[in-house]
Amino acid sequence: MxxxxxxxxxxxxxxxxxxxxxxxxxxxxxxxxxxxxxxxxxxxxxxxxxxxxxxxxxxxxxxxxxxxxLEPAERAAAGVFLSFQYPIEIPGVPALTFVRTALNAQKRARGEEEVSAPVFMKLVKAAATALKMDFDML
Structure with missing residues (x-):
């Protein structure tokens, strides 16, 4: 890859x-x-x-x-971007909302259908369960 x-x-x-x-x-x-x-x-x-x-x-x-x-935006849409260990918190924006927004930006760039908030939350809960993580920590 x-x-x-x-x-x-x-x-x-x-x-x-x-x-x-x-x-x-x-x-x-x-x-x-x-x-x-x-x-x-x-x-x-x-x-x-x-x-x-x-x-x-x-x-x-x-x-x-x-x-x-590729331009930086094209690289990001292809999945190449930096993620910081200690990201800056944006007041009033929950972390999962931020992650869903980033995911949907990638999906738009690839011409795919965006993920709704309820579907995204189901995916996150399933992943947290599979990883034996407490969902409240997200």
Whole structure:
């Protein structure tokens, strides 16, 4: 699903990533770990298309598409975006409403039918049950 081959990324004149190669097959989860300054954030920013993070060499294939040729909005619609460990709370907007809005934005971009609030809540409850999570924690 994700194939990174010899990726070089610079920020301004400073090269940060120098020849990263990584394959993540569909269905697998990989963690990118390392000390501060190792390039973890740079990799995320480059894959998501953040301005100022330029891929100067190499290729990134995402599910058969040239990820580096896509605009950031196209990457997000394809499922490539950054999610923060401690997201900023938006007063008055429940987290699940935010997640459903993001899901529906992706569905619209793919020409799929949006998920209604009741259907979304059923899906969330089923997932929470399968994961043995307390639904009230969501």
């Amino acid at each position: 994700l194939q990174i081959n010899n990726l070089h990324v610079s920020v301004g004149d400073k090269p940060i990533l120098k020849g990263l190669t990584l394959d993540v097959p569909a269905g697998e989860v990989h963690a990118v770990m390392g000390p501060n300054g190792a390039g973890k954030s740079t990799l995320g920013y480059a894959l998501s298309g953040r301005p100022g993070y330029e891929a100067t060499e190499g290729s990134v294939d995402w599910d058969g598409r040239d990820l580096l040729a």
